[in-house]
Amino acid sequence: MKREQAAHIDELVRAASGHGSRRDAIIEASWRRCVNEHNLDPVVLRDPCIVTHARLREHQEAMDEFLHTARFGVETLYREVAGLGYVLLLTDAKGITVDFIGDPTFDSNLMRAGLYLGADWNEPHAGTCAVGTCIATGEALVVHQSDHFDATHIPLTCTAAPVFDPSGALAAVLDISALHSPQPKESQYLALQFVKSVAHKIETAHLLNRFRREWIVKLAPSPEFADVDPAYVLAVDGSGRILGFNNRTRQLMMRELECRPALADGRPLAGRPLSEFFDLQVDDLPRLMPSRPASQRMVRLALSGTPLFAQAQQPPARVASPSPLAPAPVLPKPLEALTCGDGAMLEVAARAAKLVNTQMSLLICGETGTGKEHLAKAIHAASGRAGKPFVPVNCAALPETLIEGELFGYEPGAFTGAAAKGKRGLVMEADGGTLFLDEIGDMPLTLQTRLLRVLAEREVTPIGRTRPVPVNIRVIAATHRDLIAEVKAGRFREDLYFRLSGGVLALPALRQRADLDWLVARFLAERGGVLRVPFELSGEARAALHAYAWPGNIRELANALDYACAVAGDAVIAWDDLPDRIRHAAPVATGPCGTAPVALLAGSSAVGGMAAGGTSPDERGALLALLAAQRWNVSAVARALGVDRTTIHRRMRRLGITSPRHGDEGGN
Ligand SMILES: Nc1ncnc2c1ncn2[C@@H]1O[C@H](COP(=O)(O)OP(=O)(O)OP(=O)(O)O)[C@@H](O)[C@H]1O
Secondary structure, eight states, X not given: OOHHHHHHHHHHHXXXXXXXXXXXXXXXXXXXXXXXXXXXXXXXXXXXXXXXXXXXXXXXXXXXXXXXHHHHHHXXXXXXXXXXXXXXXXEETTSBEEEXXXXXXXXXXHHHTTOSTTBBOOHHHHOSOHHHHHHHHOXXXXXXXXXXXXGGGTTOEEEEEEEEOTTSOEEEEEEEEEXXXXXXXXXXHHHHHHHHXXXXXXXHHHHHXXXXXXXXXXXXXXXXXXXXXXXXXXXXXXXXXXXXXXXXXXXXXXXXXXXXXXXXXXXXXXXXXXXXXXXOOGGGGGGGSTTSOGGGOEEEBTTTOOEEEEEEEOOOOOSSSOXXXXXXXXXXXXXXXXXXXXXXXXXXXXXXXXXXXXSOOEEEEOSTTSSHHHHHHHHHHHSTTTTSOEEEEETTTSOHHHHHHHHHOBOTTSSTTOOTTOBXXXXXXXXXXXXXXXXXXXXXXXXXXXXXXXXXXXXXXXXXXXXXXXXXXXXXXXXXXXXXXXXXXXXXXXXXXXXXXXXXXXXXXXXXXXXXXXXXXXXXXXXXXHHTOOOEEOHHHHHHHHHSOXXXXXXXXXXXXXXXXXHOSSSEEOGXXXXXXXHHTSSSSOOGGGOOHHHHHHSHXXXXXXXXXXXXXXXXXXXXHHHHHTTTOHHHHHHHHTSOHHHHHHHHHHXXXXXXXXXXXXXX
């Protein structure tokens, strides 16, 4: 036995009998395991254990698919490190070396050291070593020279990282080892990063290969890296259940569970709904496809609220009969740009996408300012008529005496006051394109009859002309009225209603939409671009926008942000930069001394107050109103107040508020 081996054994014996050592904690813990649990004697020098060829084949065959996927990563890593004297081992979860790159025939020391196919590196047999200790702890590590338990291994330096399978179980260990290395352990730390990075890539490649027929969601903390180097990758089925993930995603989800102990009930992570961890439903995935800029693909962790940037990869279309869970169709760009993840808007966009190139007239319903004309323009832009005119007509704004001539045109001198050259009329102007009849519910009955004829016969007869002129138009009408009630009241022709209502698209009110933050970000970016100011909202201002009911919908939002950008002193829009009606229409009557209710919840003193445990009726009322305004979506309330969900849940408990949604203090 050599002198350094004897010294090493001395150190092991002292450490095992409870004397501290200068080793890393992970090494010391492994030494203690070797002595106390694996009953290894530090004094005995063991030969490497190499399994028989037949057993090696069994181990290899058991992970055939994995080895195939891993091989490219293994070779890439070897090419990078071979010149530095390393060999490369891939072991299975039991520590048997199932793949090896290096040439042991050149160096019989490698074989003697167990750096060879079939070598068993499990800790109970081999003692502290990179592979064995990695299997025991699940951690990547360097076991450098005399860190090894067995004194025969102390010339070696070994660096290993675990590779997990998509359910989070250990699948393999990737290891690089060298017979000779510089003395300081730090010389191996770069190698450690390298091995970890390749292990992560092998893990992800295995996941993608296993679930290539499912939705794949990739996430990164920054939009710049969402598409090139996503840290987190998971597979999701058509019903939104998590099927598999890489290890970083597993760690992320485990951290999330720590925020909500009620969910850490020991159920496996695979099989849980995506929405348990991310503010995301399966229906949201189409908006996360890479056709949209990464900065617009933000999702939040459901419990902590941490933002991440996502890329969703759609499963390939199945050739067999389409299933009801088939992913949403890819929308034409103008329709895709209408929303960012609002379910009702996505349904409208998907329905409109099916109708863009039909001859059918469409009716768009929705409160004022919900974007009826905006949608009509998007349908026009997505259709084959895109290069032709889009002609809007506001039926409520035109005087009844003029509307007929404006719409259908007239011949020269057709009536007193008519233009000498006559007029083509808006219907003719729209020839080849789209005629948008806004406020159709305000069209006089006589004109409804003429319009019906245009729609039925696709021809128009200008005033003063006897022969009709054929026209090729697509009619999209819009109304904020209840047209069925108008029909019942005799103010709207039933036959016209039926002709228009072949395709009805109902727009949600802004207060019902889940993508308010996205709309705000879009408007601020537009205004910021013009004024060269990178506008953003303060937490209080955001809370006020979320609490407001928006009777004027998107138009009112756009105007409010115009105002706020104009009066804001700098790039951060504060609560008092918002128009009065929004500040003062916050959820409950004002608090003590005129304090704005949102400020009651959002201000730093209020957040402090959450911890302090005091209860005031204003505070309870304000929180109740905010929850109601957000339809009891706790994540949305937390976002609005700039705190995390657990704070809101804690506060709800303290104030005795129970959600009507789940009976679990507010569910999401
Ligand atoms: N999805 C959207 N994204 C961005 N801006 C939008 C969106 N929808 C509507 N807007 C903007 O909101 C404002 C109001 O939209 P629009 O005029 O289409 O509403 P409307 O329902 O037709 O209103 P009204 O009932 O008063 O006729 C417009 O400035 C429009 O550009």
